[in-house]
Amino acid sequence: MLKIEKYAAIDIGSNAIRLLISTVTTPENKPTLFKKTSLVRIPIRLGSDVFVDKVISESNYKRMLKAMQSYKSLMELHQITKYRACATSAMRDAENGAQLAEEILAKTGINIEIINGDDEAAIIAATDLHDLINTESTYLYVDVGGGSTELTIYHKGKTHTSKSFKIGTVRLLNNLVSEEDWQSFEAWIKTNTKDFSSIQLIGSGGNINNIFKNSGKKMGKPLSYFYLSSYYQLLNSLTYEERIVQLGLNQDRADVIIPATKIYLTAMKFSKAKNVYVPKIGLVDGIVKSLYQADAN
Template identity: 65%
Template structure:
């Protein structure tokens, strides 16, 4: 007997807003499968407003309202039975973040939860990481966002440490990350990884996914520290316009990819990792899995 339901996750980040619709496939005597049905990404850079002016602008408030309305219609068309929308760094730091969330609820009927960095890291860690990792190895999981980056240490398939740092691509582009923040991150990574003989990094986020795709590597194969360093150096030889025209990067990717790569390289350097694995999972995947396991609240009504 086959039972298929559709769940949806909305990730309102500092660089983009994403809607992930997944099929939850339940079959007798088999493990539940989570199959991506649709993924929509809209590059609303909320962090550019918030990290500079401490508030979401009227223009971006209108854009996110339109996006949420579109997402609602898409969810209804797909027959979604359960959804959860999470807003991260930019929304939680905006002076008018809660006001915008209330406005979205009033005009679209969609509930949005503004989550803290630690909860974000916990939801990300709830993804199907076990299917990508070796239970006998130790990993540093790094999820780079626009406003913050979430780090988790995984040893023998168990999370031993987790922390969120306000170091993200949009913040770095706006020169809003002080040396002290980098030092705090360096100290944390060294403290949490020095006890292990060998560490490998798992990277998630749109930028590392793009780099992995460009590399031509087979799924499951890692990128080396040497390759990532070479790619990072190559990116900096091109102007922003050239990264779009010559390297064929989207305009909202062409600027953030450099600071993102810097974060991954820093994590590898301070942990002593020689390789980074890219399983293409993130917050939206974690939301879907957490809803299924009833470890987070969710909503069922799409009015």
């Protein structure tokens, strides 16, 4: 018997808030299909408040509340079976994060889970990479957000190890990443990849998706280190306004794309990866998979 359900995932990040509506179709004796029905992204940069002032501002809270009210309506219209809302680096670092989550629950009925870095890495690891991953190869999965970067190593089709680092695009824009942070990042990658002869990168996040789209590459084809390095030089050669006009970047993307590219290039350098694959999946996809797996168990 064919079973069709709709799940929703909300990702409250440091640079934007996303809602993914996913249609989950389970045919009899066949693999389950996950189809992105709708993806809404609202650029609310909570990280600019939190990483500098330690709290979410009143103005950004009001915008976040309106976003949650809108998402609540969209979920009702789509007749969602189940949802999960996860807040990451900005809300977990905000002194008023838990309080605002309670207020949003009271006003919208949406329960926001403020997850830690390990939980975030585990959810991202739940994303379905079987179509991309060669079970005989080793991959370093790099998910770059506004407040943190999650690293996961896959070896022979299974999760080998993962870790979250407070190195994110909004933190870098505000000069809030220390030399010690970069040293820890380098040491972890080198230590955990040294036993593997060859590593390939998997990149996720809005910035690497944008770079891949502009590259004109076909899905499944990787970006080379040389290409990414050349694109990084191009980005740095343009002003903020030129990046918007000439490259067609959104206002909230035109600044963070530079530190994001730096993070990917740094990960490639330390792991000695020559290519990065961009499957266009992220935390919201992992949330949907976690909801499905919870129902299946």
